[in-house]
Amino acid sequence: MINLAIIGGGPAGLAAGLYATRGGVKNVVLFESGILGGQITGSSEIENYPGVATLMDGNSFMQPWIEQSMRFGLKQERTSIKRVSKNEDGAFTLLDESGKTYLAKAVIVCTGSKPRRAGFKGEDEFFGRGVSTCATCDGFFYKNKEIAVIGGGDTAVEEAIYLSHIVSKVYLIHRREGFRAAPTTLEKAKNNPKIEFVLNAKIDEVYGDKMGVTGVRVKFKDNSTREIDVPGVFTFVGLDVRNNVIKDENDKPICGITESGQIGVNLKMETSLKGLFAAGDIRADAPKQVVSAAGDGATAALSAMSYLESLE
Template identity: 75%
Template sequence: MLNLAIIGGGPAGLAAGLYATRGGLKDVVMFEQGMPGGQITSSSEMENYPGVATVLDGMSFMAPWQEQCFRFGLKHEMAFVQRVSQNSDKTFTIHLDDGKTQIAKAVIVCTGSEPKRAGFKGEDEFFGRGVSTCATCDGFFYKNKEVAVLGGGDTAIEEAQYLANICSKVYLIHRREGFRAAPITLEKARKNEKIEFLLNAVVDEVYGDKSGVNGVIVKFKDGSTRDLKVPGIFTFVGLNVRNSVIKDEAGKFICDVNEAGQIVVNLKMQTSVPGLFAAGDIRIDAPKQVVSAAADGAVAALSVISYIEANH
């Protein structure tokens, strides 16, 4: 039996593993289907993590985390967790996609979030063929070409600047005149001559052929439209939490969640189910910042140690 199962290998999961094992907990396994690192690995720029003064891409930033977080005995199992269920003795069963199961005394859910779809016509049809949510992954394919970016938050503005270093021009499409992005981030983008702001506008349609995207129809608030002849568009319109692991076979949540499906936790990262904890983007009121996710993971791990000492 595991003492602790950590589901998810981003900053929250890795930090939880580090603090749990360094705190003396044995038999701690982190379930992550791919390489650890989380959503931040697709970021083009990481410059606001305290103590790391060098500006790094997300992949480079997360690289040393793995070595450090596995140093004290954390184990990584490359498996996809379908769901978690609680047993009559208050332990938990971890149901894996290959049909196998593992039992754990406590669980920390750190499954994070994933980019939302924007909902415009052609988005699903051309996703992966000109529609992308990762500038770091796909920006190189548009070297010296024009592209569009949809969104008004920090991620959208930062990725527009990243693309401006590769592409000949970037059209930044935002539905309002005001932005959620940090003022300093927005100021940098406004000073970039390669970025053209299209405000009070939405993407009406993306069109193309078998080869991929050929253009983007932008619709403005006054009803006018503009046809951007671009081969690619990057969308950054928010995130959806990955909460399927806390649903039972009938699709019902096993712990309390809010209307957005985010897990309700207290300051100790405890859910409504004793022994079940949550950390990072999956929880309510998550700032969706790496530093916050790492802190959540540490808090959850320390809470798990106290829980196991008191109950097992």
């Protein structure tokens, strides 16, 4: 039987594996079918991780994490876990995509969340080359330049305000007249001279060249269009939480989740189900930053170690 199963190979999962194995836990297995490192491996430039002063791409940044996490005995199973369930004896059964099952005493879920794509033309082509879903990650690259923000919720408006402190101008593009964002947040944006509201409009196309994005074309309800010259486009149209792993055969969660589908945890990363922990972007109120995910993973590992000791 596996002592500790970690589902997901991003920063949270790797940090959890490192802390658990270095802490003396034997037979720790990380389940990840793809390349280890998580979403951050797709980033072209990283410069805001504390202690890492060299500008580097996401893949280069995560490579030492992978090597270090495996140093103390962490094992990887190259498969995707489809479902986790708790047995009557307190252990967990993990079902993978091929139908194979694994038994584990404790489980840390680090499956994360995926920014929802807006679906406009050019989004996939220029993602990472001018199209972004992370203002704190990529905003600095557009210092004193004009950029566009797409969305009408709290995140979109809050990030537009955040970006306005870095860039020269923000075009806030929303398909409706009204916003879902909190009134106080919206009022701050309206009073910000750097933010121009482009309403009743949707992105028709993001276009550019070999260097990246050069502009966007928006289409209004009356079918008229407008060209906006910007090198950067930030989309905030929601998240697709990867929480299927904690849902049973009837699509019901085995632990507490929020309305948006994120896993509820306490400060120890404990879920409502004993022996089940969550870390990183999958957990409620996650900041969606690598440094935070790593801290979550370490915390979850330490909590899992205490849980395993209690079983003895």
